[in-house]
Amino acid sequence: xxxxxxxxxxxxxxxxxxxxxxxxxxxxxxxxxxxxxxxxxxxxxxxxxxxxxxxxxxxxxxxxxxxxxxxxxxxxxxxxxxxxxxxxxxxxxxxxxxxxxxxxxxxxxxxxxxxxxxxxxxxxxxxxxxxxxxxxxxxxxxxxxxxxxxxxxxxxxxxxxxxxxxxxxxxxxxxxxxxxxxxxxxxxxxxxxxxxxxxxxxxxxxxxxxxxxxxxxxxxxxxxxxxxxxxxxxxxxxxxxxxxxxxxxxxxxxxxx
Ligand code: SF4
Numbered sequence: 001x002x003x004x005x006x007x008x009x010x011x012x013x014x015x016x017x018x019x020x021x022x023x024x025x026x027x028x029x030x031x032x033x034x035x036x037x038x039x040x041x042x043x044x045x046x047x048x049x050x051x052x053x054x055x056x057x058x059x060x061x062x063x064x065x066x067x068x069x070x071x072x073x074x075x076x077x078x079x080x081x082x083x084x085x086x087x088x089x090x091x092x093x094x095x096x097x098x099x100x101x102x103x104x105x106x107x108x109x110x111x112x113x114x115x116x117x118x119x120x121x122x123x124x125x126x127x128x129x130x131x132x133x134x135x136x137x138x139x140x141x142x143x144x145x146x147x148x149x150x151x152x153x154x155x156x157x158x159x160x161x162x163x164x165x166x167x168x169x170x171x172x173x174x175x176x177x178x179x180x181x182x183x184x185x186x187x188x189x190x191x192x193x194x195x196x197x198x199x200x201x202x203x204x205x206x207x208x209x210x211x212x213x214x215x216x217x218x219x220x221x222x223x224x225x226x227x228x229x230x231x232x233x234x235x236x237x238x239x240x241x242x243x244x245x246x247x248x249x250x251x252x253x254x255x256x257x
Contacts, residue, residue: 005118006103008041009234016111018103019230021121021168025161028226031233031240039234053142056189056209057124060140061097064125068093080213088126088135098122110175112224115231123169127185134181137169142209144191152188152212162186163216171220182220188212 006018019038027034036042067074069089077085090096096108099122103109109120125138139162145152154163166184173180189209199205233240242249 004103009038011235016116016118017234018109018118018120020099020102021119021165024119024168024226024230025164027230027233028164029161030243030246031229032242034230035233035236035239040239050142056142057140060187060189061125076211082213084129084131085127085136086130088128090126093126096123096126108169108172108176110172112175112227115227117227117231119168119227120172121165121169125187126173129181132181134179135173136181137166137173137184138187139166139169139184140187140189142189142191144193146193148194152190152214154186154214154216163219164222166216167218167220168223170218171223174220182218184216184218186212186214186216188214 002015004018005013005015009017023034023038026037033044037044064074064087068087070086072078073083073086077083092106095104095106098107101107102120102122103118107120108123109118111118123137124140127136127138128134129136141162143152166186170180170182170184189211192208192210195208197208199207
């Protein structure tokens with residue numbers, strides 16, 4: 001049996017090299033960082049998880065699970081006039097949601113043969129469009145907007161990473177042979193800090209969330225060229241140069257000078 005190729009990159013390894021979507025995002029943000037992590041195996045400081053966001057993800061999935069594969073969808077979608085979108089049922093669905101060990105069999109992954117990279121991740125949800133029979137990739141997001149009347153949009157610059165995540169998930173599912181729509185949806189929970197309601201009860205506190213369902217048309221054209229660039233970087237003889245405009249780089253230079 002072939003051993004899996006993950007962690008530190010080993011040129012010429014017989015198994016495809018496992019790269020999660022977050023590692024690909026690291027490459028897009030900074031090839032130097034990516035090279036240090038994947039090739040030189042430099043350990044970067046860990047970032048603590050966002051547990052409240054994780055909780056909303058779990059609760060949303062639990063609610064949608066009740067309608068998975070059913071003839072009638074969740075009342076939220078009916079209320080939105082989107083009764084044709086039904087949580088998709090598939091024997092491997094639970095495995096697709098698991099980002100840890102995404103490289104194992106029946107996960108949300110695919111091998112890009114020309115680069116021998118195994119690309120994947122863990123998705124939040126998939127809904128079946130009963131009008132078109134296509135699948136829509138769904139990403140749950142949580143926030144709490146600081147301004148009362150601001151609508152949630154996908155325009156903020158940092159949300160480019162969210163879009164790339166969706167692009168990649170759609171691309172992976174297409175490679176797996178599913179008929180996936182190029183329209184994905186971000187389902188946003190916005191912790192309501194403005195409406196007049198009692199937060200604290202006698203034993204529990206209950207926060208209300210405003211919900212928004214934002215459609216996004218994916219762009220998968222960047223993915224293959226990026227995978228070729230990733231492969232070239234991994235096989236490169238040395239770490240790419242630091243980005244001269246990177247503020248962390250400026251910081252490091254000052255510390256070391
Ligand atoms: S300091 Fe900046 S340019 Fe250098 S590796 Fe880190 S993020 Fe990249």
